[in-house]
Amino acid sequence: MGQQSEPSDASLEWWVDTWGDRLVRYAYVMTRDHHLAQDVVQETFIKLMVFQRRYPERVVVPGWLFTTARRVALTLLRRRPEVAADVVESSGSDAHIWIPPAFRELVDTLPLLERECVWLFYYADWPTEQIARHLGCKPGAVRGRLFSARQHLRQLWEDE
Incomplete structure (x- = not known):
């Protein structure tokens, strides 16, 4: 059995630097709220850290981040009473665009x-x-x- 290593801060920093802006824009598209989009991305990166600690042998791809961000956004939208029900129910390159x-x-x-x-x-x-x-x-x-x-x-x- 191999020894499990903690994900390095450099690894998380790379993910944030490379994908953070795109995830914020993606989350904003879903939420239409800049602050909520920031919360979505923060929660997504927390889930990334937990996932890397739990499954250090698995490779994380950018699609994982977007799928996780989508799930987090939908969960947060469901918790907001002012969000129209159809928004939640209907949902079943360059870093500086x-x-x-x-x-x-x-x-x-x-x-x-x-x-x-x-x-x-x-x-x-x-x-x-x-x-x-x-x-x-x-x-x-x-x-x-x-x-x-x-x-x-x-x-x-x-x-x-």
Whole structure:
């Protein structure tokens, strides 16, 4: 049996430096609340530390972080009484991506699953198959959500 080693602070620092900004943006897309997004990411990194201590032999991939962040966000949203029930029920590169404020406001009007697909597809550069695995649905459903999101955005943009 090999000796279990504690994850180094340098390892956690690498995860935070490399993925922290992207996770905050991802959590914001889900929560529409900057402070809650920060809480989601903090909780996600705590779960990463616990996971690395418990399973030091397992390799953590970025998809694990996003899946964990999604679960944490949904849990925190369920605990907030002011969140509309449909938000919770409907949810079953470069680290410094700038999103124009006008476009961000338009994306924020999309339903949760559409927002999530748009963010993962266009800003995290995930293929539809990876998004489908992440959301627990079929790639065709992801493509449908992206199509619907583009239609909504086009209409909103034209109305502006």
